[in-house]
Amino acid sequence: MNQAGVNEMMTAEEYLGSLVDGRSVYIYGEKVDDVTRHPAFRNSAYSMSRLYAALHDSATQDVMTDLDPEGYRTHRYFMPSRSAADLLKARDAIACWSRLTYGFMGRTPDYKAGFTATLKSDPHLYAPFHDNAISWYRKTARKVSFLTHVLVNPPVGRARNISDMRDIYLHVEKETDGGIIVRGAKMVATSAAIANATFVAQNSATHYQSGREEDFALCFILPMNAPNLKIMCRRSYEASALSPFDNPLSSRFDENDSVLIFDGVFVPWENVLIYRDIERAKSFYSASGFLNRYPLQSGTRLAVKMDFVCGLLAKMLESNGTDSFRGVRTRLADIVALRNLMWSLTESLCHDPEPRKDGSVVPRLEAAATVRYFGTQMMSQLKPVFNTILGGSPIMQVSSWLDMKNPEISPLIDCYFQGTDQEAGERLKLIKLLWDALGSEFGGRHELYEHNYAGNNEQVRLDMLRHCESSGVLTQCRSLVDQCMSDYSLEGWTQPGWQFDGKCQDRV
Ligand SMILES: Cc1cc2nc3c(=O)[nH]c(=O)nc-3n(C[C@H](O)[C@H](O)[C@H](O)COP(=O)(O)OP(=O)(O)OC[C@H]3O[C@@H](n4cnc5c(N)ncnc54)[C@H](O)[C@@H]3O)c2cc1C
Numbered sequence: 061m062n063q064a065g066v067n068e069m070m071t072a073e074e075y076l077g078s079l080v081d082g083r084s085v086y087i088y089g090e091k092v093d094d095v096t097r098h099p100a101f102r103n104s105a106y107s108m109s110r111l112y113a114a115l116h117d118s119a120t121q122d123v124m125t126d127l128d129p130e131g132y133r134t135h136r137y138f139m140p141s142r143s144a145a146d147l148l149k150a151r152d153a154i155a156c157w158s159r160l161t162y163g164f165m166g167r168t169p170d171y172k173a174g175f176t177a178t179l180k181s182d183p184h185l186y187a188p189f190h191d192n193a194i195s196w197y198r199k200t201a202r203k204v205s206f207l208t209h210v211l212v213n214p215p216v217g218r219a220r221n222i223s224d225m226r227d228i229y230l231h232v233e234k235e236t237d238g239g240i241i242v243r244g245a246k247m248v249a250t251s252a253a254i255a256n257a258t259f260v261a262q263n264s265a266t267h268y269q270s271g272r273e274e275d276f277a278l279c280f281i282l283p284m285n286a287p288n289l290k291i292m293c294r295r296s297y298e299a300s301a302l303s304p305f306d307n308p309l310s311s312r313f314d315e316n317d318s319v320l321i322f323d324g325v326f327v328p329w330e331n332v333l334i335y336r337d338i339e340r341a342k343s344f345y346s347a348s349g350f351l352n353r354y355p356l357q358s359g360t361r362l363a364v365k366m367d368f369v370c371g372l373l374a375k376m377l378e379s380n381g382t383d384s385f386r387g388v389r390t391r392l393a394d395i396v397a398l399r400n401l402m403w404s405l406t407e408s409l410c411h412d413p414e415p416r417k418d419g420s421v422v423p424r425l426e427a428a429a430t431v432r433y434f435g436t437q438m439m440s441q442l443k444p445v446f447n448t449i450l451g452g453s454p455i456m457q458v459s460s461w462l463d464m465k466n467p468e469i470s471p472l473i474d475c476y477f478q479g480t481d482q483e484a485g486e487r488l489k490l491i492k493l494l495w496d497a498l499g500s501e502f503g504g505r506h507e508l509y510e511h512n513y514a515g516n517n518e519q520v521r522l523d524m525l526r527h528c529e530s531s532g533v534l535t536q537c538r539s540l541v542d543q544c545m546s547d548y549s550l551e552g553w554t555q556p557g558w559q560f561d562g563k564c565q566d567r568v
Contacts, residue, residue: 065127068202072109081285085253087293100296103312105254134201138173140420147410154360163365164313167250172207174354176200186333209259210249231275239328248317257283264345268338277341279334290321297502305461310502352422355431366399379479429524439510
C-alpha cells in the first residue's frame with residue numbers, strides 16, 4: 061500500500077462545486093439556483109468548505125486524517141476506530157473542525173460519519189442490501205461526503221397509528237425494477253441545503269404494527285439533487301444578518317433547518333439499506349453503533365462551544381467590572397464546571413470502548429447515553445446564569461455598525477458605551493457577539509437544537525435508563541444497597557468487627 065494512500069477527499073472548491081447540482085432548495089418564495097452564491101446560504105457553505113480545506117492543509121492534515129483499512133485517506137471519524145487511542149485521535153480531529161466554527165455548526169460532516177463508518181463494521185445488519193452498505197461506506201469515506209439525516213415524522217397525529225398518517229408520513233408508494241418510489245414529508249434536515257446527501261430513516265421511538273406498517277419501515281440514502289425532492293428552508297439568519305460586526309456568528313454559521321418533501325422520489329436499489337423490514341428499521345440504531353458513536357462528535361463539538369461560552373462570559377464580566385464579585389464568580393464556576401464535564405465525558409467515550417464483531421471499537425453506550433443526557437440540558441442551564449450575572453448589560457447595544465460610523469453620535473458612543481478599561485468599539489463588538497450567540501433568533505434556535513437534536517427529552521432519559529437496566533448497571537447499584545443491608549439485622553451486625561451491645565445507645 062502506498063504510504064500516502066489514495067487521496068480522493070473533496071477539496072474546499074470541490075465541495076462548493078458539488079452543491080451546484082440542480083437541487084430544489086426553496087426559500088422566500090423562490091427556488092435557489094446556486095446555494096454557494098445565494099445570500100441565505102453562501103457564507104455557511106463557505107464556512108463548511110473551510111473544513112474541507114483543513115483536510116488538505118499540511119498544518120492540520122495529520123490531526124484530521126489517516127488511511128482507512130482500504131488505503132484511502134479520510135477524516136479519522138469517517139472510518140471505524142480500532143482502539144481507544146484511535147478514538148482519542150478521532151476526538152481531536154472532531155475538535156479541530158469544531159474550533160473552525162467555534163462549536164456553532166452541529167451538523168458538520170463528521171456528525172453523520174458517526175453512522176457511515178459503521179456501514180463498514182457490520183454491513184450484514186442491512187442484508188440483503190449489505191453490498192449497498194459497503195458501497196456507501198466507501199463513497200462517504202473516500203470523498204468525506206457531507207451527509208445530513210432526517211428521521212422524524214412531522215408533528216401531526218402523533219397519537220395515531222403511522223398507517224393512519226399515510227397522506228403525510230414518508231412511505232414507499234411503488235416498487236419498480238430499478239428501485240422504489242417514496243412519498244411524504246420528514247422534519248427537519250439541518251443543513252440539507254448545503255449537504256451532499258441525506259440519510260433517511262425513522263427515529264428509534266417509532267412504533268410500527270407488523271403486517272400493516274411495513275411501507276414505513278425504510279432506510280435509504282438520497283443525494284440532495286434527487287428529482288422531486290423539495291428542500292423547504294426556514295428563514296435564513298445569514299440573509300438577515302446586518303454585518304459581521306453585528307452578527308459575527310449567524311452571518312456565517314447558520315445551518316438552515318429544512319423540511320424535506322419527497323414528492324414521489326425515486327430511490328434506486330443501490331441507495332436502499334432497509335426495505336419494508338420492521339425489525340431492522342427498529343433495531344439498527346443500537347445495533348449499528350450509531351448511538352455509541354454520534355455522541356463523540358456532538359459531545360466534542362459541544363465541549364468546544366462551552367469553551368467559547370466560558371470565554372464570552374469571562375470577558376463580559378471583566379467588561380462590566382463585576383468579575384471579582386464573589387457571587388458572580390460562583391456562577392461563572394457553574395458554567396466552567398459544565399464545560400469541564402463535557403470535556404471529561406469526551407475522554408470517557410474514548411477510554412474502555414466496546415468491541416465490535418469486526419475488531420473495531422465504539423464508545424461504550426453508558427458514556428454515550430450520558431453525553432446525550434447532559435448535552436441536551438447544557439444550554440438551558442446556561443441561559444439563567446447569563447441572565448442573572450450579566451444583568452441587562454447584553455442589551456446595551458447600538459442598533460448597528462452604522463451608528464458607530466455616524467460622526468454625529470460616534471464620539472458619544474465612544475464615551476458612554478465604554479467597558480471597564482475597554483474602548484467602546486471593543487465592548488460593543490463583544491456584546492454583539494454574545495447577543496448573536498445567546499440572545500438572537502440564531503441563539504434561540506441553538507438552544508432549541510441542543511435541547512432536541514438527540515430526540516425528545518423523555519426519549520433521551522428513557523433510552524439511558526433502559527440501557528442501564530439491560531446492561532446490568534441498575535442491578536449492580538441495587539446489589540450495593542443489598543450488600544449494605546445484609547451487614548445488619550434487627551438483632552445487630554451480621555458481620556464481625558462493628559460493635560453493638562444490645563442496648564439503645566442514647567439510653568445508656
Ligand atoms: C434546530 C433543530 C434541528 C434539528 N435537526 C434535525 C435533523 O437534522 N434531523 C432530524 O432527523 N431531526 C432533527 N431535528 C428534530 C429532532 O430530532 C426532533 O425535534 C426531536 O427528535 C424531538 O422530536 P419531536 O420534535 O418530534 O418531539 P416529540 O417527540 O413530539 O416530543 C414532544 C413532547 O411530546 C412528548 N411525547 C412525544 N411522543 C410521546 C408519546 N408517544 N407518549 C408520551 N409523550 C410523548 C415528548 O416526551 C415531548 O415532551 C431537529 C430539531 C431542531 C429543534
